[in-house]
Amino acid sequence: MEEYKFNEIEKKWQDIWDRDKTFAASNKSEKPKSYFLVEFPYPSGQGLHVGHPRSYTALDILARKRRMDGYNVLYPIGWDAFGLPTENFAIKNKIHPRIVTEKNIANFKRQLKSIGFSFDWDREVNTTDPSYYKWTQWIFLQMFKKGLAYKQEMPINWCTGCKVGLANEEVVGGVCERCGSEVVQRNKSQWMLKITKYAERLISDLDETDYIEKVKTQQKNWIGRSEGAEVDFKVCGTDEKIRVYTTRPDTLFGATYMVLSPEHAMIEKLSDKITNLSAVREYQLQASKKSDFERTEIAKDKTGVPLEGIKAINPVNGDEIPVWISDYVLTTYGTGAIMAVPAHDTRDFEFAKKFGLPIIEVVGGGKNIQEEAFTDVATGVMVNSGFLTGLLVEEAKKKIIDFLEEKGVGERKVNFKLRDWVFSRQRYWGEPIPLVHCDKCGWVALPESELPLVLPEIESFEPGENGESPLAKATDWINTTCPECGGAAQRETDTMPQWAGSSWYFLRYMDPHCETALASPEALKYWSPVDWYNGGMEHTTLHLLYSRFWHKFLYDIGVVPTKEPYFKRTSHGMILGENHEKMSKSRGNVVNPDDIVNDYGADTLRTYEMFIGAFDQSTPWATQGVKGCYRFLERVWGMRELLTGGDAYSAELEKEMHKTIKKVTEDTERMKFNTAIAALMALTNDIYKLGRINKAEFKTFLTLLNPTAPHITEELWSAAGFEGQISGQKWPSYDEAKTTDNEIEIVVQICGKVKSRLMIPADMDKAEMEEFAKTNEQIKALTEGKNVVKIIAVPGKLLNIVVK
């Protein structure tokens, strides 16, 4: 038998696909369109991880199948190439990040090509290409013009060793991930994007999408919408009011004290009335020194200081209540102040217990509120609450808000946990922010004709002493003229975060060479939205949310035709190391896809990655398992020896063929790739048992396997002398009637225990089966001497006879 030379075969077909542009998508077609998207890789120095091909193969299979279904399919790829690791490598090795990026991309491209994905390589994009980031900058400018970009003092993570601002991901256990030095908070003026303006729509428009539930839930939780009320508490002896936000206005009668965040502005206003000001100042100082890390680390133990000399008035009952400051109240959420209801909030309860503050029950039906806060809103009934007493919690909420609004001391309010997006990075390897600062005109947008604003060439990529961007050293570049008044002005030296380029890349694929717009309106209209987007769960709350935000903005200004960028979103599970741990260099359990391609071939790698386990679940790598898939493909290769004539399915295999087509078709669409492959393996076993396969059967078999193992199937197709290329064939269809047998085996149970198996006609209905049960000799024998109470018949499955 001729040997299965996968290396030769794979190279051969990859060259043919390249030459013929087999998988190029057209922007004009009679066929319906289908757009499949995978997250484009960050071309790191380590090369492709076996996790990449899991997602890429899955959507490659769907894309290839959809082409066979007669669709005009777009399946593109590109490079998300700005980012820190490349920059750090560049600093360390004194190489320009562009050079590093080029090298890494070349390696990634070689690797991806070696696996035989049906990407349309003519549409390759690269976020670091000026012709690409021109449009990233353009979108930013539109946001700036619409008031969605603004500058604000923000605390950043400052590494005292490297003298660099760090991303949250780079701070591990309160110290710098790279040098181990202490990380402190430092205020820095940063560009921000108003994603919060879209919070409501980012939740509600999820209804129009077909994302897997997990993703929807995680996005909703991240955005964190809550409904409640804002309420004003007067400060005794002044005209000042402290406004709080609460989701439990119904418990207002139980508010026994208030808490302000240490940074709350009211503290300054009332400073001359506070009698323990030095203690307050000391607490504020301590709080400001704590990093976010420390604040959450010691979260369990509540601290605080009362504002002595200050009392607030509960607006519903006129009670004078004390006011405290504590860092368990966040400045950045709600109004930075709360009313504390220790009986019905666990945090307030802890605080009240620690400082001996009164606890008043206002929702009855719970446990002893001196021992534990009662927070159940579903069953509670109001007590000790004046006009609310006797109402259910939900009724009380409505009534109290009406009351507050009527009296002018509060109002209904929706809050979100979502914060605006910090958009500045003090780094070199990112898109320059296309703004200039003029003393007279303030921040001014560059004219669009000056885009792209290209990154200047500089000597050293290290950030400055005070954490300013490396671009601050490019003085020639910085000094410019104001587009508005013509006077002297300076360019912004911060760059954009990595998330910028990836927030709209799927639009560029639709028309990657367009020079007049990010993509032509026709292309956007034709391809939008992305039909199916697969990616990692780790991108749910950042990339996925950011790109939905940008897309909604582009929709609002009339650039894109749909509200949502992606219709369907699915997610793959992680591939773990052979030892069931996350793959990482430090654990030494990394598998390089190159090795698998070299030793077993791309088709084996693809098949194994799909066969390894349930697609949406994480699962360990097993090199032994790779062998199993290789053996399967070798058996497929050997099928050519079994080939006989015949243009219709043979009697022996007809049923099996129809069943398998059905199984593979349905499983593929549901991303159950592992069971689809299992079905093809089972069919292979049957074919070998039979010892032959005819032309019609072979064609169908190869077509079903083609999306998973494209090279070997192309080769076998052409070697068998079948017409054309297999990738241009139609996906096989099946006849439902032929997927079932005429006679089937059913299970006969007595009281739920399997006692026998019998053959019956497949089309027997319930009544016929019951009749059969009464007359069949074997069943009679089984129920001999017993009283038949009930017969349960499940057509096609079983008979269960209940006896006494």
Add this chain to the structure above:
RNA sequence: GCAGACGUGGCGGAAUUGGCAGACGCGCUAGAUUAAGGUUCUAGUGUCCACCAUAACGUGAGGGUUCAAGUCCCUCCGUCUGCACCA
């Protein structure tokens, strides 16, 4: 702490709606081929049992609903992921 997912042979994992638990693959055992190893092929492979099986037991633990539970309900244990004082 909160939210979500998961728990099935020696291993990865199957099992639309409650209806034959363990498909498919790995590994293992025996045999054939081979000078030998590897490859390949054939048969077997949940547990228990000296043996027989259309027996009994068996899907993290315990309980329940049902003619029937891996699947539904309750309690508990464990693993993973995300969030983390969001009022």
